[in-house]
Amino acid sequence: MLSGVATARPIVDAIGIHKHFGALHVLKGVDLVVSERELVFVIGPSGSGKSTLLRCCNRLETPSSGSVMVDGIDLLDRRTDINLARQRIGMVFQQFNLYPHMTARGNVTLALRKVAGKSRAEADELADAALARVGLAEKAEAYPLELSGGQQQRVAIARAIALEPRVMLFDEPTSALDPELVGGVLAVMRSLREAGMTMVVVSHEMAFARAAADRVVFMDHGVIVEQGTPAQVFGAPQQERTRAFLRQLDH
């Protein structure tokens, strides 16, 4: 270690991740290290293991082997209180997964009250602030079925950021949206980025990746094939598999 230069501890430090689903070997030794304030974009064909990798970062999937540290907490240690750890890890899903029996505010306050132990008044206040951040302050009383897909996804983002996570995981956040609704969600993600949020994004929004990502990771068949800045990966890919994937996207 060089003296005097303290290397900042990475927020996500996943090393040597393997994941088997029965006979299927989905992740074959993947390392994903994400620094504070970094926005890492994970791309790759479907079935490449990118969503599984993301889900290993909050232990929605438990890796078959490897280690996952998030903000210094060992997620795979039996002694770790996973519910406590997950408060620091926000996740946004492709299908939004809002609770249909609760209003937008209710969706955001549930974990604040039941996990973070806030009073109803405190939770309501934090929820309204989070909803305002995603531009939906006036929709606090609306039920998910009364909202468009884009609005639902923004409520889902509010639900995650209200817990003030150290990192946000996005699992194809715009894939289930009509094209005209994508922009609103990406705008919210951009504002999070500008506020300094550490983010890992699995997505096919290449234009957004080019504009906003610090690093692009290309995965295929359970391994990281190539990674680098957007300019490197999109502009001058080194691997043939990366080139083939990017060519396909252009068509």
Place this chain on the structure above:
Amino acid sequence: MTDWDRFVFTFFNWKVMAEYLPKIVEGFILTVELALLIVVSGLALGLALAVIRSFGIRPLNWLIVFVVDLFRALPPLVIIVLIYFGLPSLGPAPSGFVSTWISLTLVLAAFAEEIVWGGILAVPKGQWEAARSTGLGFTATLTHVVLPQALRICIPPLTNRTIAITKGTALGSVVAVAEILSVASGAVAFSSNPSPLTLGAIAYLILFIPVVAFGRWVETRFAWKR
């Protein structure tokens, strides 16, 4: 005497009905008590079993499935008779009322468990994942996210089953429970006139139409807000 007069004399004989009305009212009250006990304990037990089953403790779940299948397969009358006539040889000798209560509670609990369990399974996996990803534990997720949705799905089939099984209180007449049917058929024997049965039928309607209406109200009250 015309056919009509004979019909009225047989089934709507006011004199006989007036005479046995107090008896039928007693039977009605007893039936209401029995029905309430069955509904409350049957639904509570069924819900509890479904919740326990969701924790996925293997040997316990085998037991639950076995017991549930048993009580869904056996005719309620067989269970009542077994408890009332069979149990005393093992020691406890429950009354006809208690035998009927226990039997129908077990039957209702078995069906309710299956219905609620089906409802829990019908809640998308993404609901669990979203809740767990915010740090909610298994029990909190089940309580606040999954069960409220599962129960909404369950209300129509649960109402149907509850009504169907609660009507089985009439089976108590076999083991000397003085419920509506038992009292009515006794009155028929004494008066040699079937009119008390008409009273009994009216008593059942008075008892169950509000239950059916309540079920409908619950269905609309808890329907998704759209």
